[in-house]
Structures are given as structure tokens and as C-alpha cells.
Amino acid sequence: MVLAGENGRRQVAARCCNSALAAGVRPGMPLTQARAIFPPGAGALRIEPFSEERERSALRALAVWALRFSPLCAPDEPDGLLIDVTGCARVFAGEERLARLVESSLRRLGIAARLALAPSFACAWAVARFGGRAISIIETGREREAIAPLPVEALRLDRETLQGLHEVGLERVESLLAVPRSALAGRFGEGLLRRIDLALGAATETIDPVRPLEPVRAERVFDGPTTQWEAIEGATRMLVDELAALLAARCCGVRDLEVVLRRSDLPALSIVVRLGRPSREARHLWSILRPKLEQANIGFGVEGIALVARRAGRIRAEQAGFFGRRKRADISSDARLDETIDTLANRLGPQRVLRLEPLQTHIPERAFRMTGALEDRVAPPATGAIVTAQDRPTLLIEPPAPVRVMALTPDGPVASVAWQGCERRAAASIGPERIGGEWWRGESETRDYFRVQEEGGRWLWLFRLAEGEGSGGGKGQRDKGTEGQRGNRGGALLARESGGWFLQGVWT
């Protein structure tokens, strides 16, 4: 497995897994060279795009995971994790067992790691990367011994200092330690001395630990199980108010609100309410929660209720009302529209309150896609639409209905249309307009569209499946058969019965 990144205009292998490393792939190697190492027949090389952002967030997630070992964990970019285990070793019965536990837990996650446990972060950093063993533990006072045989790179120095050290032949830390401090400071600056002090534990280093944000929650526990609706309602309304106040303090609103009903003798019931945009309006939250709560099966009674903001989003600060009074009209009409959508979607279901999004295709029935109105909109709509200057019906029939059509000549204007059991003469027939199938999806179906006006004045939008372009006239019969089969597989068209004519739209 190789992650491909870019270095200038070249594609390079930014990161690679152990087996790729064993095969000879190195980070920074051009991607083509990495491909050459794995011949195509072997097929073992998997290449995925490399993203610094994703790497950073993965490391952060790992730091949060490591909070099980110590309350102070920090990601150390690009590939390290700093864990302050001061005082934690007792819980895990000794430093060695803690180190082994961390290593085996990481291995279970599929992460190969080298660990060092040392009195200072810098010392552990150096030994973990440049010491030979998978797990090394350095006792207090033995830092000098531990880092002495390591190369000077282990001190986390910048490139210029490293180059300078190599120039004067200082390759190992021990030779560096032998040089008088004043000489080092004069030549390489205070930075080097500080690095040495950090590694030896003479200076203290601080880390910036991750602090995962607990979801906002509010909870009430009843004296005993209750089945009274008034009690449940009252408690929940109080909780909603409480939650709204907590959210206001954090300047955010809830997107996914979870209600947990702890029921006696039954597993806890969890109801999740989704909102189209973050809200902390207690009245609105309650109006959505209420119908859900009313329908909830409370069994033998509810022992406790908890409200958890599973997903929160930032909302801009709003002007608070004076003396607690706030008029309905003060809320912007966008916010009120979102509240209406929330109400509709939470009662009917999120897949039944929709928005329409144009897509980039010529095929009429695929030109629009419905997306849930609660979803975040990814792209601004109408960017991908293809709009032809042709007239399109106001109503689309989905799927196209097979109709019987009489034409005076095989390719001439339509004379009459039979649909829904009655046949009408055509007063006008305009067309054809040809729309080809999307060949890049393996469709060869071509349609010829006609606008046909019935005698009564109604306009219909009909199409006829055209013979496959490349097949020639003589093989028409067989082509129709394959078209029919393809249609069946797509679940849309039955070409044989109707002679290839379909009604797809009406101007109504």
C-alpha cells in the first residue's frame, strides 16, 4: 500500500506500508518507480491519494484514543504520539506493563509502533526513533547513557544545525556532549543547547494535550418509574431548556439530538431527532420532540430521561430579547423556513422532505436528483445543469408509459396516439429531436422525441426508440430484442409491446 502525494509536478510515494518498504519502496520515491517495483501481474500494490489533512486528523483521533492510558496525550506531527504517564504507571501495575499494553493495543489497531518511556519527552522521542528496540524504558538519571550512542538527528535539530554538525564531524550525541557548552553555543546558537537540555531532562518541555469535547447533555432521574405523561413531558421540557442554556454558553446549536429514556425492566430507548441546521431554540426543539415522545413505548415506566446533543454546529450569536420578550417576527425568515422543514421531516421522515438538484445529463428522467432537505448542501445548485433551448413538458411521466402510435409513414409525423385506453387524433406533430444514450455508461439506446398535440389541445411528449446507430438497418429485429432486454434489466422499458413508442411528458 502506497499513499501518493505530489512533490512539485511529480507524483511521489509520500507514505508506504511495511511490506512496500520491505520490497524497496521508500517515501519520496517517484510513483512510477514504486510501480515498477511491483510488476502489474503481482497486483499487490494499492495506491491511494495522500492527504496531509487526513493524516493530521487520524493522528489526533489516535491521541484521543490514547486518553485511556493517561489524561495528557498530544499528537506529535507527523508520526508520533506524546503521552504523559507521570503517576499513571501504578494503575497499570508498573511502567513496563503499561508500555507493553500500549504496544499491544496499537498492534491490535494495525499500527506498528516503537515505544520509549523516559523521564523527558525529548529523550523518549530520541530513543523511540533511533534506539534499536521496540520498547525501551529509561530510568530517571540514565538519560545521558540512553542518548549517548544515538546519532545527532535524535535531538530534533533543524536542518542547518545538523548540516553544521556533520561538517565538523560530530555524528553522535556522545561526541556532542563531550564538546564544552560555551563552544557549542558560540557556533550553533542557544537552540542546540536547549535541545540537549531537553533530552537530558535539565529543561522541562510542555505538550499541548488533546481535550475531546464532551457532548452537551442534560439529565433527570425520577424517584421511581413513572408512566405519567405529565411528568415525562414536564421533565423533558425542563431538560430542553437546560440544554438550550448549555448550548448557548458554548455558542452552538444542536444538529442531532438524542433522547434516552431509561425504562424499568426494558433496555433504554433512544430517539434521535435530526435538524436541518443547528438550533438551540427550546420551543422549536420541543415541538419536534413532542410527537416522538408521545409515540415512544415507555413500557412499565420511565426511570430517567437524558438529552444529548450528539452533533452540534456553531451558530452566530443572536441579540437576546429585552426582559425575555422576543417577537416571532425577529427570527429571520430563513431560520423559520428551516424550522418548518425540521418539523415536516421529523414527522414524515427525512427521505420525504426533499430538494431538487439539477444534474449534468441530457437524459430527461435523470436530469434532476432529489436530496433530503435536511442534508447539508455540498455544491451550490444549478452549477451542473445542462439546459437546452428546447421546450420541455411541465409534467414528467416516470417511468415512460408505453403508448400505441400511428404514423402515416415510418418516419413521418404522428397521426394518432392511443393512451390509457382511448385513441385521439394528432392535430400537430413536431420533431424529431434526438437524444442519445450515455455511451460512456454502456448505453446505446437512442431516442427520437416528438411533441404531439392532440385534438383537444393537450400536448404530449413522446419518444420512439431509434435503432442502434452502428448496427445498420438489416438487423433491426435482433437489435430491438437486445434493447428490450436492456430496458428490462434497468427496470424501465418494455420495447417490444408498444413498438418502441413511449409517452414521457405532458404539458398540463
Add this chain to the structure above:
Amino acid sequence: MPPLGVIVHLARRVAMSEDEDQPGAVVWVGRRCWPYGRALMGSAGGIASTLLERSIWVDAQSPAERLWAMDVALRGGAVGAVIGDGSGLSLPATRRLQVSAQAGGSMALLVRPAHEALELSAAQTRWTVRHEPAPGAESEQGARARWSIELLRCKGVRPKVESARRWVVRWNHETGDVGLVADTGRRSGEAAGAGRRSALRIA
């Protein structure tokens, strides 16, 4: 079939209104009255998709569900127009919608099928829309769908002259709306496929 050409025109007027106080969202309740998305966009060069962006589609099925959804949308006061499939709605239901529309200050259009033409309704105005044949042979480019719109009932007003309550409109696919046709009123409407619509309009 619902008279979608005329409805799209009215919805567009709401969505494109310049009035700051008037919200521009349009809610379409019930699959039966959902138009094809292209009708909302128009086919002129620049994509005028304001109506498309401001449309919310609610797939409510039973009459009770549709009534509830329309009611919620109207009472929220955040939508400019609610267009609903009105089939199977009773007189009390239409009365409730009339009250909600008045409370929310938005327009409600109920689309009712032709066979419910004689059902009672509390709507402010009731209209019927029929397909209208072209007056003569049209050129290929100029041939457009035409409808005749007739005002059946308007609360508090009794139109005296027959011709003053019947108009013929013509579909303009470039802008996605309808325009009045100049020579009006001579032809008798065809009953074929007539859609019927009662409208609740609040001034």
C-alpha cells in the same frame, strides 16, 4: 392532471418577488402536483433557478398527511406559497387551510382533480383550467401549449359578464411561465383532460 403550467407561473411570481418581507420559499405537497424540474428553470440562456432553489418537496400521501403538511407549512409563516394536492380534502379541511393561510399570510393553491369539481370548498377563489387548442396552424417554433383559465367563484364578488372571467394563456418555455394570449374568449373549452383547481388566495 394538475394544471402545472399555470401553477409554476404563480409559484415563480412568489419566488421571484422583490418584496423583502415576503418569504420566497415554495412548498409542493403531494407527488401528484410535482412538476418536472425543467419547468421551474426555464430554458433561456442564463439559468433562472431561483424557483428551483427555493422549492421544498414534501412527499405526503394520505389526505390527512397532506392536510397536516400544508397546515404546518402555512402556519410557519416562512413560505411564500404552498401548492398542494387537494384530492380527497373535505370542506372542513379546506376551511382549516383557509384559516392557516390567513394566519401565515401566504398563498395556498389546492389542486383538485376534475371529478371533484362539485365538492364544496372554503377557498377564496376557484378556478378551472382546460387545454386549449391552437386557433390555427402554427409554425414549428411557435407551437406552444395553451390553456384557458376560468374563474368559477370568488368570495363576495359575482362576475357579471361571461367573457370577463375567462382567459387564454400560452406557455413560454424560455421563461417557464405563462402569458396572456391576445385573441381570447371565442372558442368553447374542451373538456378533455381538464384539471380543476380551487385556490385559496390571500391578498
